[in-house]
Amino acid sequence: QCSWVHRREKERATEKAKTLIEMAVAKTRFLKPLQRQLIPLNQKVLVIGGGVSGMTASLDIASQELEVYLVEKGPRLGGFLWDIDRIQDGTHTIDILGDIVQRVEKNPKITVLLESEVEEVEGHGGNFKAMLRCKEDKLELEVGAVVIAVGAKLLVPNEYYNYGKNEKIVTQRGMEKLLREDFEAKKIVMIQCVGSREEKRSYCSRVCCTEAIKNAIYIKRTKPETEVFIL
Ligand SMILES: Cc1cc2nc3c(=O)[nH]c(=O)nc-3n(C[C@H](O)[C@H](O)[C@H](O)COP(=O)(O)OP(=O)(O)OC[C@H]3O[C@@H](n4cnc5c(N)ncnc54)[C@H](O)[C@@H]3O)c2cc1C
Numbered sequence: 001q002c003s004w005v006h007r008r009e010k011e012r013a014t015e016k017a018k019t020l021i022e023m024a025v026a027k028t029r030f031l032k033p034l035q036r037q038l039i040p041l042n043q044k045v046l047v048i049g050g051g052v053s054g055m056t057a058s059l060d061i062a063s064q065e066l067e068v069y070l071v072e073k074g075p076r077l078g079g080f081l082w083d084i085d086r087i088q089d090g091t092h093t094i095d096i097l098g099d100i101v102q103r104v105e106k107n108p109k110i111t112v113l114l115e116s117e118v119e120e121v122e123g124h125g126g127n128f129k130a131m132l133r134c135k136e137d138k139l140e141l142e143v144g145a146v147v148i149a150v151g152a153k154l155l156v157p158n159e160y161y162n163y164g165k166n167e168k169i170v171t172q173r174g175m176e177k178l179l180r181e182d183f184e185a186k187k188i189v190m191i192q193c194v195g196s197r198e199e200k201r202s203y204c205s206r207v208c209c210t211e212a213i214k215n216a217i218y219i220k221r222t223k224p225e226t227e228v229f230i231l
């Protein structure tokens, strides 16, 4: 502020420095000591979204003896995983979800609110007020933290590869449904990265590669005569 900026005017720089110090000292007359404040933290947690992420978060939080409100807009817990037949190691999702849902529903620290949505949240970390719509009723909750676990939205690839115009063209979600129904096909082609890794959506979904490989292996195991290509 002084010596560097006014290095060619040493005496005036010194005067300026003295004035700045005087101003700073004068200001101290108006300063007040910092007060130690205790702000009570609400020990309840609101988890929005009853998929596998929301349920796992709720169980973890409840295991720390904190009370949890788990809000799910749908009629049941479980989320997107219900649409998947089995995971990579062959375990049926119904077995995974059945167990987690039961543990959540039986946990006395977790209150599950189905067909409910959060309409508004106000406040700050430690003290939030959330306004909810639970079926036909309104509910106000006071919580200390909010976990958002609302999942992702699936792309409906209408503008790609005649999707929607031919029932044989399905997404991997549709493929999961077909696998449950035991369908027949001579050849299956899986096209990767549809709608992502391009200008509009440059990111990678991080699920479809594993999903394609999982389904391809399953198809080859159960129907070895079916040819599977992954592009
Ligand atoms: C085609 C496909 C295949 C996959 N296959 C596998 C696999 O084989 N193995 C594997 O491990 N993973 C797989 N995944 C990934 C896995 O399905 C997801 O990672 C997982 O289901 C995500 O869980 P989630 O709880 O984050 O989200 P979701 O399951 O989507 O749950 C979010 C929940 O939040 C609710 N919600 C949304 N908005 C609100 C709101 N405003 N208020 C209240 N509730 C709300 C929704 O109704 C939903 O129940 C696959 C994904 C896809 C797309």
Ligand code: SF4
Pocket (backbone or CB within 6 Å): 192, 193, 194, 196, 197, 203, 204, 205, 206, 207, 208, 209, 210
């Ligand atoms: S997970 Fe695989 S198929 Fe899906 S966007 Fe990423 S690279 Fe493409």
